[in-house]
Amino acid sequence: MTALGKTGPTVEAPKAQSATDEVELAITGMTCASCSTRLERVLGRVSGVETSSVNLATEKARVRISGGLGRADDLIAAVNKAGFGAEPVTADRPALQGHDARGDRAEMLLFTLAAVLTLPLIWDMVAHMTGLPGRISPLWQLVLATPVQFVAGARFYRGAWVTLKAGAGNMDSLVALGSSAAYGLSLWRVALGDPADGLYFEGAAVVITLVMLGKWLEARAKGSAASAIRALMRLRPDIAHREVEGVVEDVAVDRLSLGDVVLVRPGESLPVDGDVVEGRTEVDESLVTGESLPVTREPGDRVIGGSVNADGLIRVQVTALGKDATLSRIIRMVETAQASKAPVQLMVDKVAAVFVPAVVFLAVLAFLGWWLIGGEMETAIVAGISVLVVACPCALGLATPTAIMVGTGVAARLGILVKDAAALEQAHHCTTIAFDKTGTLTQGRPAVTGVVPAEGAPGEDGLLALAAAAQGGSGHPLAHALRFAAEERELTLPAFTDFQSIAGKGITARVEGRSLVIGSRRLLDEAGIALESLEDEAARIEGEGASVVWMGDAGTKTLLGLFAIADPVRASAKAAVASLKAMGVTPVMLTGDAERVARAVAAKVGIEDIRAEVLPDHKADAVATLRSEGKVVAMVGDGVNDAPALAAADVGIAMGTGTDVAMETAGITLMRGDPALLPWALGLSKATHAKIRQNLFWAFVYNTIALPLAALGLLNPMIAGAAMAMSSVSVVGSSLLLRRWRPTMDPLGASAGAE
Structure with a gap:
């Protein structure tokens, strides 16, 4: 981990x-x-x-x-x-989202050629319509239009031929058919010596030129939408200052090995993940975790590659490299989210699958209708060409993924990692958020605040030494608290044997001949140990919001004492809960702690619905129960025992300070483990979903209006080409507006995120 x-x-x-x-x-x-x-x-x-x-x-x-x-x-x-x-695409050969500079230049040269040759043709059309001088002869129109059609437009023919061989069609097919029909009709009339009034060279040339411009603008806009990935990739420096036996040498980061020590000077970016072994500094992790304030790092603390060392000289021992580094994993998660499909995209894909054949069918109908009913071959051909040219499924295809790309990029900058598009789309629908308590609403670093021996039991130090020794085989946070308290008192711990962990209840172990039972009230009840003598003390401790860990001897059935262990509530938890309520979301607490402890913590943060003493394997059942009541549930947790509940929820949200298992299961991860990010995540989800709906609305409206107009002969091929090209650009441009989204809730404030 x-x-x-x-x-x-x-x-x-x-x-x-x-x-x-x-x-x-x-x-x-x-x-x-x-x-x-x-x-x-x-x-x-x-x-x-x-x-x-x-x-x-x-x-x-x-x-x-x-x-x-x-x-x-x-x-x-x-x-x-x-x-x-x-x-x-592998770690060694990443597919960076951006522009190929050489390809960009080639595209611009072709577009420039097409535009220069097309402008005289447009002027001829204007001169013809207005009576102005400067008409171009039919032969010169042919000379100007031919390079546009077959040099600049070669890409459309190649694409159309490839899809035709596969028995399918795409946008290239529509452009190639439409422009070829206009060019072919004009060429036929030039060959027959017809007057220039019946030529459509300008229509074919303008369609190709405008579509090329539209695709170039679209590619640049998509590259801008992928800027979040490129920004993350630029965070890590290429060179590190490796220290070997007191000698510092500059080496490529790729040449570092695990265990190497690197020197990081003030103002430099950390080249790797590692542990601070010497020095003290403040580190700016804002571009990685979204944490706006610098955080203190000293020997024993871990640091992330890509964060900025503010003011101290530190030595860092490398603990993760390459694909295992935090920044690389963040990039993979963002890429995965951007490449995944939101549920609404499935509907769009079904439409796109039949779109091109349907458009060709409509073009044939338009041609036959005008020819058979109106009797005008020229009008029929123009109508058919316009239908082919104006129809393009690009806008529909780009509406959802571009919004997801921008939304996940904004989320990453805020410290919210979205694992898949479905989670981002679904989050704003949540009506209920179920919180695990420890590590989510609280800081997750419990500490022993009191030791209460029972009558006839060893004193505080003796009781704590026994408990800390028995917890030697446990990795539970409460076990860490007991061991840390013993270390602070510099107690000598005896050996333990026969250790057994009982999920959700506690542990048993033998220490100095005693069969110790340490854990919940339920565990000691099952061991037949009476708790009455310390019930009043336990009630007082739990009323103050601390947890009670009981300890008894199963061999003699005697109570040895109890420990008060408190886990401070996170500073932003109360404000976050208030913001969620303001957004119409009901908070619920799911915890294995005793009812009184749970209620004390819930009162501090403003949660009324508490489900206490819930065993780890029953949290998923509790989430399922909430869903069966018709609620859309998000589960927020940080531990291994939260993973089933995270998977059972409509949206799983993991705290970034938690376990890998929790984050692998969850659809969304809050990188700095701050509940204040929850309203931000829901607000951004709402904004992204609204943008998807807006994009799809305009994409559908465009085709709904444009196709009938073209079929009715109300759009000429040139106007149709311009409309088709701009539809895709407008959808991508609309998605880019999401980059302006900003949360309005301060981490310690109380207002919800919004645009």
Whole structure:
């Protein structure tokens, strides 16, 4: 497990390769939602594939297949056969989301060529409509339009031919059909010597030029949407100052090994995850965890690679490198979320699968309708071309994934890691949030605040020494508290034997001939040990919000005493609960603690609905009960015992200071373990969902209005091409507005996040 000192996050540990594993591919050649939908079907037909998901916005495919990376060649072959390109994405060969500078320049040169040759054709159309001078002869129109059609437009023919061989269609097919029909009709009339009035060279050229411009703008906008990933990748420096036997040398971070010691000077970024072995400093972890204030780090504390050393010189021993480093895991989680599909996208994919054939059918109907009913061949051809050109499923295909990309990027900057798109889309629907107490509402670092021996039992130090010795085999936070208290008093601990942990109840062990039973009231009741003599003291302790750990001797059936253990409530918990209530969300506490302790903590943070003394394996049942009552439930927890409940909830939310198991199970992780991030997460979910709905609305409206207008002959091919190109750009631009979202709740304030 990789953790960060006292307050830092933990991120999921890498999973071992299994018989069925996930392969990620970088895809090239996709132009619209029809391409991604068809690729999913193609990949799904490869032997051994369980699931496949292709994301148009990120241009990646995620495939679960038996054999994992060993079967990547089979997947790539299937993709290539379908007319696209693919290569595996690994830690050594990441597919960075951004621009290929050389490809950008080539695209701009082609677009510039097309624009320069198209402008005279547009002027000829304007001159024809207004009577202005400067008309261009039909032959010169042919000379200008031909390079646009077959040089600049070659990409559309290649794409259309590839999909045609596969028996499918995409945006390239529509552009190639529409522009070729306009160019072909004009060429026929030039060959026959018809007057220039019946030429549509400008329509074909403008369609190709505008679509090229639209795709270039779209690519740049998608690259901007992926800026969160690139920002994270830039955090880690490439060079580290390695210290070997007192000599400092600059080496590439990739050459470091576990156990190396690196020197980090004031103002430098930490190159690796590690433990501070010398020095004291303040570290700015804001770009990694979202924590706005610098945190103190001293010997024994852990630090994250990518965070900034503020003012002290420290030496750090390397504990994690490469894909195991915290920053690499964060990047993987963000990439996974951006590449995953929200549930609403499934509906869009179904529409895209039939969209291109439906458009071709509508174009044929428009042509036949105008020709047979109106008797005008030219009008019929123009109507058919306009239908082909104006229809583009790109806007539909980009509406959801671009909003998810931007939303998850904003979340990462705030310290909220979203594991999958479904969690981000579902979070704002939550009506109930179930909190685990320890480590979630409280700081998760319990401390012994009192030792109460029973009559005839050893004194405080003797009782504490017995308890701390018996807890030697336990990793529970309460066991740590007892051992730490014994260390503070410098007590000598005897040996223990026959240790046994009883989930949710406590432990048993033999120490100095005693059969010790340490834990909950229930455990001592089952051992037949009477508790009456200390009931009043226990009630007082629990009324103050501390937990009571009972201790008895099962051999003699005698009560030895009890320990008061308190876990301070997090400073922002009360404000976070108040904000959730203001958002209409009901908080519930699920805890294994006694009723009185649970109520005392709940009163401090403002929770009225308490489910106390819930065993770990019953937390999932409690979540299921809440869901059966018609509530949409988010579960917030940090421990291994919370994992089943996190999985059972509609949305699982893990605290970043908790265990890897909890974060692997949860859909959302709060990196700095602060409850104040909960209203932010729900507010951002609401904003992202609203943006998805807005994008889909305008994408559907565009096609609903544009297609009938084109079929009715009310749009010429040039206007249709402009509208089609701008629809995709407008959807991506709309998603980018999400980057302006800001939470309005201060970590210690009480207002909910909003735009």
